[in-house]
Amino acid sequence: MxxxxxxxxxxxxxxxxxxxxxxxxxxxxxxxxxxxxxxxxxxxTPQHIVDKMVEAVQNPKTHRYSTSRGIPGLRKALAAYYERRFNVTLNPETEVVATLGSKEGLANLAQAITSPGDIILVPNPCYPIHSFGFIIAGGSIRHMPACGGDATFQEDFMRELERAVTHSIPKPLAVVLNFPQNPTAHCVDLAFYEEAVKFCKKHEIYILSDIAYSEIYFTDTPPPSVLQVPGAKDIAVEFSSLSKTYSMPGWRVGFAAGNEKLVGALTRIKSYVDYGAFTPIQVAATAALNGPQDxxxxxxxxxxxxxxxxxxxxxxxxxxxxxxxxxxxxxxxxxxxxxxxxxxxxxxxxxxxxxxxxxxxxxxxxxxxxxxxxxxxxxxxxxxxxxxxxxxxxxxxxx
CATH class of the missing domain: 3.90.1150.10 (Aspartate Aminotransferase, domain 1)
Structure with a gap:
């Protein structure tokens, strides 16, 4: 056998x-x-988004192969979202790539950057692709407990991060962050990201951030983005998704944004494995980001x-x-x-x-x-x- x-x-x-x-x-x-x-x-899915997809699908030109990194209008819409939501400026040509949801983006980035034996630091518990995407790619996972109480969570997490880096051989390639977190719903503030960026820059570790739930919040202060930290783009890439924000899970539209080298690596891998989402879906996703947010x-x-x-x-x-x-x-x-x-x-x-x-x-x-x-x-x-x-x-x- x-x-x-x-x-x-x-x-x-x-x-x-x-x-x-x-x-x-x-x-x-x-x-x-x-x-x-x-x-x-x-x-x-909100009706105006569905209507835009129906309108776009009537044009036979949209039935052809699309663009794996996302049509220009969609990448510009994501950059505009980051500008108004986080006051972060992104170059839609080099710092944004559209993905088939954040799950596909993370898995393909893992294939792009991971060599056999590379160590990736991942919170535990976590959304499965955060660890298994890198396991599939041949990496080794070092888990960091991420289940403390809200009052001490940020301090506990940074302590676990420091401990993991100290005791990892070879030095970790990257750390995965996911806040608001699935499954625990833990949130962090901008000060946490500032500390994490400072630490990871010092140790030359990439930050792979997943903010798929950044728009589903119930407090007066919206969850921040790691890219808000000055200099974060030197080491960080961030994944987002329209699945939860606009109730579009089956449409499979997401993004990676930030560090040019990481975005470029993901873009190159995607150019070999897919042609991007169906163009009318990308057009509708553009309407979602640019349209009314009620x-x-x-x-x-x-x-x-x-x-x-x-x-x-x-x-x-x-x-x-x-x-x-x-x-x-x-x-x-x-x-x-x-x-x-x-x-x-x-x-x-x-x-x-x-x-x-x-x-x-x-x-x-x-x-x-x-x-x-x-x-x-x-x-x-x-x-x-x-x-x-x-x-x-x-x-x-x-x-």
């Missing part, structure tokens, strides 16, 4: 597969599963309301869960009475006993154990039904 392919051998079994299998079996049996498991927005305000309000209903409802029967300041996720500690079974078994129990699907925290890394992640992707009616189901499950488990 031929052994498994080298890169496949480096990928562990997909933790979420067990929950997904149970979910599919329950639905096949006619069960109504209330699904918070995946961060897959349930609201329709749709983004409405999405923020929607996710905030869902967050409050879920967290307040859980608290009423003793499951105290912190309210996140950003993202479309709630990172919930497994209740004490179920802690021994672990996050995977608890998730399976919620599914089979309460018809509620969540993502087990261990699926995001070992430091995600004893947590589960709720995606705020069910409407208020179904969220309240989920709360009743969980309440009844908790009551039954203590009788």
């Amino acid at each position: 031929i052994e498994a392919f080298h890169r496949i051998k480096r990928l562990p079994p997909y933790v979420f597969a067990e929950v997904n299998k149970l979910k599919a079996e329950a639905r096949a049996a006619g069960e109504d599963i209330i699904d918070f498991g995946m961060g897959n927005p349930d609201t329709p 749709c983004v305000d409405e999405l923020r309000a929607l996710y905030k309301e869902r967050r409050d209903v879920l967290c307040d409802g859980l608290a009423r029967f003793g499951w105290d869960v912190p309210k996140p300041d950003a993202t479309m996720f709630v990172w919930a500690p497994v209740p004490e009475q179920f802690r021994e079974m672990g996050s995977l078994e608890f998730s399976k129990k919620l599914l089979t006993e309460a018809n509620v699907a969540v993502a087990p925290g261990v699926g995001f890394g070992e430091y995600g154990e004893n947590f589960v992640r709720f995606g705020l992707v069910e409407n208020l009616h179904r969220t309240r039904q989920a709360l009743r189901n969980i309440r009844d499950f908790f009551s039954g488990s203590t009788e």
